[in-house]
Amino acid sequence: MLLVHGGMGSAVRWAPLWPLLTERYQVTAMDRRGRGMSGDTTEYELAKEYDDVLAVADHLVAEERTSIDAFAHSYGAVCALGAASRGARFRRLALYEPPGPQTAPREWIGRATAMVSAGQAGRAVASFLIEIIGLDQATITAMRDSPVAHESISIATATLAREAEALSSVDLTELVRGVNVPVLLMVGERSPEWAATITRALQYALSTATVAGLPALGHDALDTAPGLVVAELDRFFGSI
Secondary structure, three states: OEEEEOOOOOHHHHOOOHHHHHOOOOEEEEOOOOOOOOOOOOOOOHHHHHHHHHHHHHHHHHHHOOOEEEEEEOHHHHHHHHHHHOOOOEEEEEEEOOOOOOOOOHHHHHHHHHHHHOOOHHHHHHHHHHHHOOOOHHHHHHHOOOHHHHHHHHHHHHHHHHHHHHHOOOOHHHHHHHOOOOEEEEEEOOOOHHHHHHHHHHHHHOOOEEEEEEOOOOOOHHHHOHHHHHHHHHHHHHOO
């Protein structure tokens, strides 16, 4: 059983991976708060997202009576780490570039929050993708009329500012102290510097961690090279 948990978008965002994952694993996809089929809360706390993942993992273990592996991307990777630190019964945990305080500078958080407050969520999303994720303008232009882009506007309006603020104070190396399952840290070799910095810190803090560098890929590898991502998952989840 594989539980997948994502970043900014809903489970729809994982479309390039679904055919590859579902032919290999029994998959349960989880939308984070304020996305897709999930509800929301008036007062946001990152710790509540940890508890969401923990609750789903516990339910799957009880319902399916089998072990659970998890694969999480970006902000969802932080949530999965938090769940593991609280005792989620994962067999193995694969994480693609969890963000942290290094990801979004305080100055950018202020600008992005102001854009969203002014009704310019589209500008905030474009700024996020270029300045934080490292995509180029041509890629942004190509994405502009896609279903994912339209979904991102409403999600950003509701969640971008609060999640950037939450990341500014998260302590990932402290968070992983309670994690004792095998962890795969995946990082794109062309991703922004924050991704490599955080991956190194987590590798040092986690005695159970291994690192897989994906050549010529960035934070958007789920879109650009789903086959390579799944190949790394197969090696990790299939090993003994």
